[in-house]
Amino acid sequence: MNHVWATGEGEAKAVHAALGAPRGITVNTVQSTLKRLYEKGLLARHKVSHAYVYEPRVSREAFHHGLIGKLVGQMVNGQADALVSAFVDLTERAGVEQLERLEALVAERLRQRGGGGA
Amino acid sequence: MTDLLPGFQLFALAAALYAALGAMAVSVSLPWLRSTLQRWEPVARHRVLLLLASVPAGSALVLLLAASLPSMLALAAPWLDHCIVHAGYHAHLCFVHLPEVGIRLGLLAALAYLFARGLVRLTRAGVGFARAARVVVGLERSGEPSEVPGLILLHSTQPLCVAAGLFRPRILMSRGLFGLLTPEERGVVIAHERAHIHRRDALTRAMVRALTALHLPGVSAWLRKELDVAAEQACDEEAAVASGDRVHVAATILKVERATRAFNAGALAPVAMAFGATAVERRVESLLGSPAPARSLRLPLLLLAGMGMAAFLFSDELHHLSELILSLIAH
Numbered sequence: 001m002n003h004v005w006a007t008g009e010g011e012a013k014a015v016h017a018a019l020g021a022p023r024g025i026t027v028n029t030v031q032s033t034l035k036r037l038y039e040k041g042l043l044a045r046h047k048v049s050h051a052y053v054y055e056p057r058v059s060r061e062a063f064h065h066g067l068i069g070k071l072v073g074q075m076v077n078g079q080a081d082a083l084v085s086a087f088v089d090l091t092e093r094a095g096v097e098q099l100e101r102l103e104a105l106v107a108e109r110l111r112q113r114g115g116g117g118a
Numbered sequence: 119m120t121d122l123l124p125g126f127q128l129f130a131l132a133a134a135l136y137a138a139l140g141a142m143a144v145s146v147s148l149p150w151l152r153s154t155l156q157r158w159e160p161v162a163r164h165r166v167l168l169l170l171a172s173v174p175a176g177s178a179l180v181l182l183l184a185a186s187l188p189s190m191l192a193l194a195a196p197w198l199d200h201c202i203v204h205a206g207y208h209a210h211l212c213f214v215h216l217p218e219v220g221i222r223l224g225l226l227a228a229l230a231y232l233f234a235r236g237l238v239r240l241t242r243a244g245v246g247f248a249r250a251a252r253v254v255v256g257l258e259r260s261g262e263p264s265e266v267p268g269l270i271l272l273h274s275t276q277p278l279c280v281a282a283g284l285f286r287p288r289i290l291m292s293r294g295l296f297g298l299l300t301p302e303e304r305g306v307v308i309a310h311e312r313a314h315i316h317r318r319d320a321l322t323r324a325m326v327r328a329l330t331a332l333h334l335p336g337v338s339a340w341l342r343k344e345l346d347v348a349a350e351q352a353c354d355e356e357a358a359v360a361s362g363d364r365v366h367v368a369a370t371i372l373k374v375e376r377a378t379r380a381f382n383a384g385a386l387a388p389v390a391m392a393f394g395a396t397a398v399e400r401r402v403e404s405l406l407g408s409p410a411p412a413r414s415l416r417l418p419l420l421l422l423a424g425m426g427m428a429a430f431l432f433s434d435e436l437h438h439l440s441e442l443i444l445s446l447i448a449h
Contacts, residue, residue: 001260002259002260059273060260060273061273063260063273064260064261064273065274065276067253067260068257068274068276068278068292071250071253071254071257072278074246074250074253077246079246079249079250080246080253080254081323081327082247082320082323083250083254083282083283083324084250084254084280084320085311085314085320085323085350086280087279087307087311087371087374088371088374088375088378088397089350089396089397090378090382092396092397093375093378093379093396094375094379094396094398095396098395098396098399099375099379099398102368102398102402102403103372103376105402106365106368106369106402106406109365110369113365
């Protein structure tokens with residue numbers, strides 16, 4: 001998908017030349033991978049001469065948006081909490097008043113420091 | 119093989135009783151633990167909480183080994199066999215004289231229920247874990263490696279930064295959050311997530327989820343929550359050392375919390391008040407205060423080691439007491 005997103009489109013031979021050959025993967029493997037991605041609805045394809053040319057049906061943004069939504073859902077449900085640590089806890093939100101109180105405390109501390117340094 | 123079943127049932131019942139004893143001990147000392155551990159610095163607090171989480175499993179293992187010691191000695195040296203003295207009087211927690219009848223049907227059903235419940239939970243956790251792992255791998259592979267080593271950028275406006283993975287964790291940060299933060303703030307977030315990776319928090323958390331299943335439900339939830347907060351605070355402290363500014367770390371947490379709240383308005387969980395202050399409040403307040411002095415774990419470790427040694431020193435007494443209690447309830 002990374003390759004197709006970067007190039008815009010490609011046929012199996014071109015993808016194989018870019019990715020498969022350096023890794024020792026056969027053209028058949030690349031072809032079947034592209035076909036699987038097409039069947040999953042991630043790629044679109046049209047025939048040019050005898051070969052299929054694949055292009056992304058889903059943008060990287062949409063793909064990531066969907067996966068992140070899934071991951072956040074799994075974190076909230078507790079399915080992913082043994083695998084993922086978020087910078088801020090997604091299973092609870094601080095109340096608005098608490099958030100404002102903490103922001104005021106931080107601002108006050110920064111102001112004191114700025115004043116002390118002046 | 120069927121001859122071994124009654125013995126297996128009795129040993130399983132003994133292990134369950136020892137685990138329950140450990141769980142009760144933690145439960146009874148909970149009010150004291152809550153007030154005491156609150157004053158401890160996060161790294162030591164996290165370690166003590168880990169020890170507490172493993173108390174029921176540890177009790178079951180150590181007490182079962184200690185109570186079985188006389189029987190194991192009899193197995194190795196038959197002239198030490200004492201069971202003949204009280205043969206037929208009570209249940210034998212013994213490898214030499216395995217019981218011939220199983221435990222009460224009610225107890226057997228209770229044990230089977232607990233075992234089945236544990237198995238179902240484990241299976242559910244495994245399935246959930248596998249699904250989450252697939253999503254993480256998908257994000258890792260389709261993400262864009264950044265100039266910062268170990269950081270993968272995700273093409274999404276949703277503010278998100280996570281350390282993801284059990285054995286080879288990576289930092290995944292959305293472009294939305296990346297663009298929102300100043301380079302200094304990004305440094306704080308990355309240092310925090312790197313600390314999770316160095317501390318192997320994901321692996322610890324997976325282990326804790328299994329260990330706390332043996333605790334009473336309230337205690338289990340408290341332990342998980344406290345362990346999570348302690349791990350976050352420990353990573354905040356490492357980020358503070360890396361950035362050299364505790365207030366700056368606190369400000370970054372608030373900025374990310376504010377952005378997450380704005381983006382997910384209504385979609386994520388509302389204010390959680392189950393255990394008082396939220397994790398964000400506790401993290402920020404801790405960073406604005408003075409760092410708590412480092413604590414040595416020598417005393418709790420010595421205490422636990424002493425209790426374990428006492429169990430083996432008094433293995434005869436423990437063995438007989440266990441057999442007495444099992445005789446009263448098992449058959």
